[in-house]
Amino acid sequence: MKNIILASSSIYRKELLERLIPSFTIVSPSVDESTTEGESAKDSAQRIAGLKARKVSRDHKESYVIGSDQTAEFKGQQIRKPTNYEEASSQLIKLSGQTVLFHSAVCVINEANHHQLQAIETIEVKYRKYEASEAETYLRHEEVIGCLGCIKSEGLGISMLEYVKSSDPTAIIGMPLIGLSNILKKLDIDFHGH
Numbered sequence: 001m002k003n004i005i006l007a008s009s010s011i012y013r014k015e016l017l018e019r020l021i022p023s024f025t026i027v028s029p030s031v032d033e034s035t036t037e038g039e040s041a042k043d044s045a046q047r048i049a050g051l052k053a054r055k056v057s058r059d060h061k062e063s064y065v066i067g068s069d070q071t072a073e074f075k076g077q078q079i080r081k082p083t084n085y086e087e088a089s090s091q092l093i094k095l096s097g098q099t100v101l102f103h104s105a106v107c108v109i110n111e112a113n114h115h116q117l118q119a120i121e122t123i124e125v126k127y128r129k130y131e132a133s134e135a136e137t138y139l140r141h142e143e144v145i146g147c148l149g150c151i152k153s154e155g156l157g158i159s160m161l162e163y164v165k166s167s168d169p170t171a172i173i174g175m176p177l178i179g180l181s182n183i184l185k186k187l188d189i190d191f192h193g194h
Helices: 011-020 041-057 085-094 132-141 156-160 177-186
Strands: 004-007 064-074 099-110 115-127 161-165
Touching: 004 011, 004 041, 011 177, 041 064, 041 099, 041 115, 085 132, 099 177, 115 177, 132 156, 156 161
Parallel strands: 004 064
Antiparallel strands: 064 099, 099 115, 115 161
């Protein structure tokens, strides 16, 4: 079994990777996730996923390091993660009845073998139409500070949506497992059932 490291501090990404791989190590990458001027949301997701994997792989050159990132865009502009209740409330009210594109990227790096493979999935999410009072009620029941688009689709957030369109249902949670499993197959990495 090859040594796998998940470059993430996200509990959701840990739970996703456990679906594929029985045993792996977690190392928090501690990278600057801010976007660069003029960078698209899709490019940001790919760049930051690669940045996370590269940062951890420097100290673990023999390991296969998995980095992942998710960004979102609304009307061509990147959406930021709310840092407080007021920002979350404002964002959620603004997104009522609107469509948001989430970009979920994954990157696998092995420095020793000079491997770097990436995958990205774009998810179209339509927020249903809701009143400000309903948004406020939702925010009282779901902790969304630091949550992109104020929606935890694996929790109560799913009730605020009209639809989620994606060829990979895991991507909206934070890591595209179909893309990742295809990368693992190319790298001859064993995972559950393979």
